[in-house]
Amino acid sequence: MLQMLQSSASYVTGSHSFKAGLQVRQGTFKQGYDANADLIQRYRNGIPDSVSVYNTPVRSFDRMNADVGTFAQDSWTVKRMTVNAGMRFEYVNSKVEATSVEAGRFVGARSFPEVPNLPNWFNVAPRFGVVYDLTGDAKTALRASVNKYNISQATTFAERYEPASFASDVRNWSDCDYLPGTSTCSPLVLPTNRDGIAQNNEIGPSNNALFGVASTRRPDPDIKRTYNVEYSAGVDRQLFSGVSVSGSWYRRTWHNLPTQINTLVNYSDYTPFQTPNPLTGEPMTVYNLNPAKQGQVDLIDTTSQDPSKSRQMYTGVDLTFQARLPNTARLFGGWTADRMTVVACDGVDPNTLLNCDQSLFHIPFRSDFKLVGTTPIGLGVSLGVVIQSYAGAPVGCSGSVSGGTCQSTVTYVVPAAAYPGGRRTQSTTMNLLTPGSEYLARWNQVDLSVRRIFKIKRVRLDGSLDVFNLFNSNSVLNEVNSFGATLYQPTQILQPRLLRLSSTLNF
Numbered sequence: 038m039l040q041m042l043q044s045s046a047s048y049v050t051g052s053h054s055f056k057a058g059l060q061v062r063q064g065t066f067k068q069g070y071d072a073n074a075d076l077i078q079r080y081r082n083g084i085p086d087s088v089s090v091y092n093t094p095v096r097s098f099d100r101m102n103a104d105v106g107t108f109a110q111d112s113w114t115v116k117r118m119t120v121n122a123g124m125r126f127e128y129v130n131s132k133v134e135a136t137s138v139e140a141g142r143f144v145g146a147r148s149f150p151e152v153p154n155l156p157n158w159f160n161v162a163p164r165f166g167v168v169y170d171l172t173g174d175a176k177t178a179l180r181a182s183v184n185k186y187n188i189s190q191a192t193t194f195a196e197r198y199e200p201a202s203f204a205s206d207v208r209n210w211s212d213c214d215y216l217p218g219t220s221t222c223s224p225l226v227l228p229t230n231r232d233g234i235a236q237n238n239e240i241g242p243s244n245n246a247l248f249g250v251a252s253t254r255r256p257d258p259d260i261k262r263t264y265n266v267e268y269s270a271g272v273d274r275q276l277f278s279g280v281s282v283s284g285s286w287y288r289r290t291w292h293n294l295p296t297q298i299n300t301l302v303n304y305s306d307y308t309p310f311q312t313p314n315p316l317t318g319e320p321m322t323v324y325n326l327n328p329a330k331q332g333q334v335d336l337i338d339t340t341s342q343d344p345s346k347s348r349q350m351y352t353g354v355d356l357t358f359q360a361r362l363p364n365t366a367r368l369f370g371g372w373t374a375d376r377m378t379v380v381a382c383d384g385v386d387p388n389t390l391l392n393c394d395q396s397l398f399h400i401p402f403r404s405d406f407k408l409v410g411t412t413p414i415g416l417g418v419s420l421g422v423v424i425q426s427y428a429g430a431p432v433g434c435s436g437s438v439s440g441g442t443c444q445s446t447v448t449y450v451v452p453a454a455a456y457p458g459g460r461r462t463q464s465t466t467m468n469l470l471t472p473g474s475e476y477l478a479r480w481n482q483v484d485l486s487v488r489r490i491f492k493i494k495r496v497r498l499d500g501s502l503d504v505f506n507l508f509n510s511n512s513v514l515n516e517v518n519s520f521g522a523t524l525y526q527p528t529q530i531l532q533p534r535l536l537r538l539s540s541t542l543n544f
Contacts, residue, residue, distance in 0.1 A: 039064035039191075054112040062104040066192040069096045070203045075142035078210065078235050081452055082521075085212040087464060088235045089205050092144045092249035097201045098134040099192040105129075110164065117170040125162040127187055129262075131155050131195040138201050142237075144249030147201065155195040158262045160187050176275040188263040197338065200252040207464035209241030209453060244463050246332035254297075257339035261293040279361035284354075287375075291349040296341040296383035301333040302326070307387050312455045315520055316447065316469045323451050324387045326462045336385075346382040351375065362412070370408035376400050379444075388465050392472055395444060400473040403428035421486040429477030432470065432525075433518030444472035449520040469520060480512030480531055499541040509534040
């Protein structure tokens, strides 16, 4: 439940405009979750491999005490130049409410106290922009801006540290009884207990000693709010009456990126071993957590102090045009190219360092194109056409995400048999592809619409016929990215040709 209040006031003169305002939000977020048997069984090639166990039932209650934003902005026009400047002041405070939860299969009854100030932030966000009339005839405008945007927060920050929230733990399962205190099947039971049902005495030890009884995450008291700074520059030009073009450049950088530290585990607690990359056959280094550290979890969320290990940068350019043609015809469209480069090498698990620095790889710019036109064709009928062309998503990413953080992902859960002696202490998922190495094919779509307006005295009937994906393209939008027999199998394709008839009656 969310309550919101907004208010603003403006003062405007011929060359000067001032505006100030206030935005206030507060509310609560409650959630609960139950799962059948409190687990899901996981198989590899039809053989029991592991189980995902849950701390269900869960009941959580978070409260956003205040999300306040006050702002003031001013605009001046001096001769050919207009300057826009503003400042936004933001305050965010949330908490976790005290709660009690009944027992489940893998957890007992639990009671948790209130946790305040999750977070308690006060931040400022300056904004600045300038527009200059280059030729003095209002036909060519140069523009530039620099703006800061703080990451939006409701109760999402508090939910991270909610001890009663939903959590899972992947544990070994061999469909047999384990010898006491080990991850080895008992040879006395193994031949007779292959029943396909994960029983408690068949499940290996937890990877989290505090699973379900306490939050294993806590924030650094000095954790800072993530923000990004956007730089932009562009030019707008009216070529002649009714026809204009625009070009823009964008750069966005992220700052105060979060990172996570496990105070009970460090890199020396992992043992490396070699296993073949199932895609290429080349040796791949995997790290196994030493058994003495299994289940030792004390995670602190803090702010990364090393930009060389944690950074993000987005770069984009676009060109657009619009034209008003004779006979009320309209035509507009544009081309966009962008990319995102991510460096995320601050992880606590050395397995996450594989390909963690995308700046070391060639991440290409991916481009999209769109053209839209409408024109009358006689007898009150108008025809509309939309042509779209999008770069295929990186393998393992859904939709057109040319500038997204996902870059060519084929996931591989390293099987227990690949570990030395079969002693896997934690489930490890590896990415078998290098960033930017594989993309789905470009997909194109053409839509067509025909419209006719009928008027009889005061009655108006607007009828239309729309055909989406006119040429019935079957481009693949997403594929299975988990290594196995179904790898690269399409899971989503472009919607087939769709016909829609509609009408609107006004009287």
